[in-house]
C-alpha cells in the first residue's frame with residue numbers, strides 16, 4: 001500500500017513530499033483512500049470538514065466504533081511515513097483482523113484527517129480542530145495560503161461547502177476510542193531496543209506569527225541612518241529565540257519567513273516570520289513567547305492594522321495532552337507482547353491529541369525510526385518494524401473491540 005502512495009506529491013528534485021491540504025496531490029491521496037476502502041467493502045464517508053472515514057460495520061451514537069488512522073498530507077519536503085504509515089497500518093490491521101476471523105462487537109473505522117500538518121494555512125490539525133470545535137470555522141475560512149487564496153476559496157474550488165465547516169457532534173459521537181499509529185519522530189525506541197512504543201503525552205505547543213514592519217526603500221541610495229529595515233529586528237528575534245529556549249529548557253524554531261517585496265536590491269517593507277515553540281512546561285513556553293514579543297518594545301499583540309511596528313499573533317495553541325492512563329497502559333500491555341511496550345512523551349502534535357482534548361479516549365502507537373529524522377525526506381522505518389506496528393495495532397484493536 002505504501003508503494004502507490006510513494007509517487008503522489010513527490011518532488012523529483014529532492015525526493016521530498018509536498019502534499020498540501022486540498023491540493024491536486026491531496027485529491028489523489030483521497031482517491032487512494034477511497035480505493036482502499038472500496039476494495040474492502042468499507043462504508044466510505046467524508047465529514048463536513050473533509051475528514052475521511054472508512055467503516056467496517058455501522059457506527060451509531062449508541063454503538064460508537066473503535067477508530068484508527070492518521071493523515072495523508074505532509075509538511076513541505078516531508079518524508080513518506082509521517083501520516084501515511086498510520087493510515088496504511090490501519091487498513092493492514094483491519095485485513096489482519098479479518099484474516100484472523102475476528103468478529104468485532106463494535107464497528108471498526110479507518111480515519112484520514114484533513115490538513116494535519118498545517119503546511120498550507122499555518123494551523124496544524126485543522127480537520128480534527130474543526131471537527132471538535134477547537135478552531136472557530138470563521139477564523140479557519142479566512143486563513144490564506146501563500147497565493148493569497150482563503151481556505152473558503154480553496155474548499156469551494158474542490159467542490160466542498162465552506163459554510164459546512166465546523167464542530168460536528170454527529171461524527172464525533174461515532175468515535176468511541178481512537179488509536180493513532182505514527183512513525184516515531186525521535187530515537188527513544190532505538191535506545192529502548194523496541195520496535196513499538198505507546199504515547200504518554202504531547203507537549204504543549206504553539207505557532208506565532210511575527211510581522212515586522214519597516215519602510216521599503218533602495219538598497220543603494222538609502223543611508224544607513226535613514227533606514228527602517230524590518231529584517232534587523234527579525235534577525236534579533238531569531239537569535240533571542242534560541243537563547244531564550246536554551247535558558248528555559250524548551251525548543252523554539254523559526255522555520256518559515258516571508259519577506260516583502262523580496263528583492264535582493266531593496267530594503268524590505270515587511271518581514272513575516274513564524275515561531276514554533278514547545279516544551280514539557282507550558283509556562284516556560286508561554287514565557288518565552290512573551291519575552292520575544294516584549295523585546296522589540298512597541299509590540300502590538302492582536303489583529304492587523306493595530307499600528308505597532310511588530311505584531312505578534314497566536315495562530316495556534318495546544319495545551320499539554322496526557323493520554324488516557326488506563327487506555328495507554330492497556331495498549332502497552334497488549335502491544336508489547338511479553339514485556340509491556342515503552343511509554344514515551346512526544347514533542348510533536350497529532351490529531352489524537354486534539355481528540356483527547358475533546359474528551360475522546362485516545363492513544364498512540366509509535367513505530368521505531370532508526371535515525372529519528374522527521375519532517376524530511378530522510379525519515380525512515382524498517383519494513384520489519386512497520387509490520388510489527390501493524391501486528392501491535394491489530395492486537396490493540398482486537399482487544400478494544402472485543
Ligand SMILES: [Zn+2]
Pocket residue numbers: 071082083116182
Ligand atoms: Zn504526522
